[in-house]
Amino acid sequence: MSDVGYPNRRIRLPRIVNYAEAPERTETELDRAWAWVQGAFVSQGARWRALKLRPILWAIWRYKRRYAKMTDVELKAAVRPLRIKLRRKRRGNHLPVWAAGEAFALIREVSVRTLGKRHYNVQVLGAWAMMKGQIAEMRTGEGKTLCATLAVAAIALSGRQVHVMTVNDYLAERDAEETAPIYDFLGLTRAVVLEGQDGPTRQAAYLQEIVYATNKEIAFDYLRDRAILRRAPGNLQRKVDKLVPGGGPTEELRLQGLPFAIIDEADSVLIDEARTPLIISGAGALEGSIPEYVYHAAMDAAKSMTSGVHYKIPRGIKRVEILDAGFDYLEDLTEDCEDSFGIPVIRDHSVLQALNALHIFNLGDAYIVKDDKVQIVDENTGRTMPDRTWSDGLHQMVELKEGLEMSQTNETLSRMTYQRFFRRYTQIGGMTGTAQDAAWELWSVYRLAVVKIPTNKRYIRKTDTDRVFRTADAKWKAITKRVKALNKKGQPVLIGTRSITASQEASKRLTAAGLEHQVLSADQDADEAAIVAQAGQPGQIMVATNMAGRGTDIKLGEGVAKMGGLAVILSERHDSRRVDRQLEGRCGRQGEPGRFEAWLSLEDDLMTGPDAARLRRVAYGVSFLGSRATGRFIRARQRRTEAAHAQMRRDLMRQDRALGDTMAFSGQLE
Structure with a gap:
């Protein structure tokens, strides 16, 4: 409806916010339990929610012919009135579907x-889901x-x-460069x-309208800002400080706040990396350090201790626990020790x-x-x-x-924690190829619902039954032997x-x-995209760790489609099924042919360790029944490990809430 003829209509101005962020969410144990129950139902509606997105396609259809007829000059001139219209029609974080449809068109x-x-x-459906x-x-x-550009530009x-968050610097820089012509045409700063x-x-x-970065860079910049803002935590207080000469923090803030986040590989960022808290350390040795x-x-003491007697490694959890016999052993060992190592807290x-090292x-x-x-390798x-x-x-121990x-x-x-950080964004949208497996947790922790977007072309990738040795x-x-057979007929192979x-x-x-191949691993990631992009060429053999060129389009070489496309061989299952699915997605893209095979063993990392010993023994006992029966034990072990990791994330959130209460009581926010 036009505003012409309504001179008395009030124009709603946006609330001026000095540092945009959502308020800390206060939840009782009952609230968290209810969210956990809700998650069971919300996680099942992914396909139904995709159907509810359809009106955006009709909204675009109303405007697409108008813009298609315009010259470039006229199209650029149409951006300004659209900006004004979108700002007026926006209600909080949301746009009406017809307004978003015009922007998308x-x-x-x-x-x-x-x-x-x-x-x-x-x-279009994916972009509208993210905007919602x-x-x-x-x-x-x-x-x-490309899908993200619709949501990013409209926002x-x-x-x-x-x-716009990506999983590494290369993808952030690449995506920003590839999509720059769209933003430049629209007059958006980036x-x-x-x-x-x-x-x-x-x-x-951070002054620009669109910022591409990794989640880690933004999170640590936010933590740095929080350290500065402790003296002026309120939005009104910061505005007043700016009016007073010499008032407010002496250091300049980096961010403008946490407005709207579009997260690529959302499950990896919000779930897998959430097990590790964000910590900023000061330079120089800590006073009174060990x-x-x-x-x-x-x-020396750790090397002399015995597994199962002095310490144990709990099932599915990557940490050591010292047993009572271990504490007794250490006490006896340091009985005559009068230095710092003799102090029980420091020694233990x-x-x-x-032991962990x-x-x-x-x-x-x-x-x-x-x-x-020592350079840490990101396991995800x-x-x-x-x-x-x-x-x-x-x-230091490592x-x-x-x-x-x-x-x-x-x-x-x-x-x-990452959980607390992302919950402070005023709104979050994301995209990934493997969200459904984590739908329950995404809702219960972040209140984010998953939408399963259909494929553009029919999906024809072939997946073989697991082979277990x-x-x-x-x-x-x-x-x-399998790679040699595939290579003989010229079919490219990617071994994960x-x-x-x-x-x-x-x-x-x-x-x-005697098979020529290329190896791509964590210590040579500078040319990763260029190497992985060649994985679809005839006769190519490539070995890659879990990163496997995320975000890189692997195009099939001439004649490869007739051979069956790229063959991906999984040599070992990861702790998370979603990481395995990411590797599967390296082949059979956009309706192309492809093949995925899993070749596993009962000595893989997932099946080793004292916590997996019983399951491994049972799997050995039924191995005569074939790979299908044995493979179920590996899947069961994977599910247990995923459950253990989920429990670790819940424990971390619980500790974070307790720490937050303590810090709030003492006057320190983070």
Whole structure:
């Protein structure tokens, strides 16, 4: 309806907010229990919610012909009145469907003229789901990067800043560069926040309407801002401070707040990474920190302890627990010790971290050694994180284990969980290829519903039954034989591994068989996209860890489609089924042919450890029944591990709430 003829109609101005963020959500135990129950029902409505998105397609149809007839000059001129209309029609975080449809129609036309790509209807549905604060599950290869431009541009045109989060710096920079022509045509400002940028550069970036960055960079910048804002926590207080000469924080804030977040690989960011709290440490050694000789004494003591007697590793949890007999052993060991190592609190903690370093954190899996430094490997992406360190002395223990010079311990200045951080955004939307498996948790923790978006083309990828072997040696022999057969007819193969160590084993086997191949792992990710993009060429053999070129489009070479497309071989199941599904998505994209095969063994990492011993023995006993029967035990182990990880995330949230209550009582927010 036009506003002409209504001179007395009041124009609703947006609320001026100095630092946008949602208020802390207060929940009772009853509220959390009810949300958990709700999640069981909400997780089942993913397909039904996709049907409810259909009106956006009709809304676009009303406007698409109008914009298609315009010249480029006329199309650019149409942006300003659309901006005004969207800002006036916006109610809080939401736009009416017809207003969003008009914005989508214009953005879609701009995309055709600048990139030569028109958004498919399924991409429109995915974008509308994100704008409504939902998680769009779209199969790998459905064009999520282009899909996001509809939501991102429409949000920015409606007057809200938007943070577009990706899983690594490369994808953030690539996506921002690829989509820049659309935003430039629309007159929207944009920037990229990357690791290593200085403060002024980041401040300038966060002033733009669209900001591309990794979740880690934004989260740590927010934590830094929180440390500054402790003295002026309220929105009104900060406005008053700016009016008073010399008032307010002396340091400049980096962010403008937490407005609207569009998250790529949402399940990985919101679920998998949520097990690790965000911690900012101060530079320099912590005053009163543990002396170096204590680390050496603790490591010697840990090496002398016996598994099952002095300590145990609980099922599905990557940490060591010291048993009563272990504490007695340590007490006897330090009976005549009069230095710091003789203090029970310091001794027990140090030995526990030494045990974790020895038995949980393994070289080539949890970390690599590069330039005489321990570099942590992100278990979800397979990438190294050179600027990250483990806390509470664990990093120093790993360095000692590897015979490296120990770094200094740092003071923890600020700490927060990912769950609390993302719940402070005024609104969140996301996309991923594997959200349905985590739908329950996404709702119960973040109140985010999953929408299952249909594929643009018919899905024809073939998935074979799991092949399970008793030993790892038998598995690798079978994989090598299978790869050799596929390579003989020219079909490309991508072998997915769980760790760098497994990649090295695969490479050794292929080399012995005389098969030329490429290995992609955490310590050579600079050229990752260029390497993975070639995985679909005839005769190509590639070995890759879990990262496997997320976000990279693998195009099939000439004649490969007739051979059956790219063959993906999973050599070991991950702790999470969703990570396995990400690897599956490397083939059979956009209606192309492809093949997925899983070759497993009862000696894989998932089936090792004292907590899996009983299940492994039973699996050995029924192995004569074939792979189908044995494979069920591996699936069962995977489900148990996923449940254990979910429990760890709930425990972390519970601890975070308790810590938050304590900090609020003492006057410190984070």
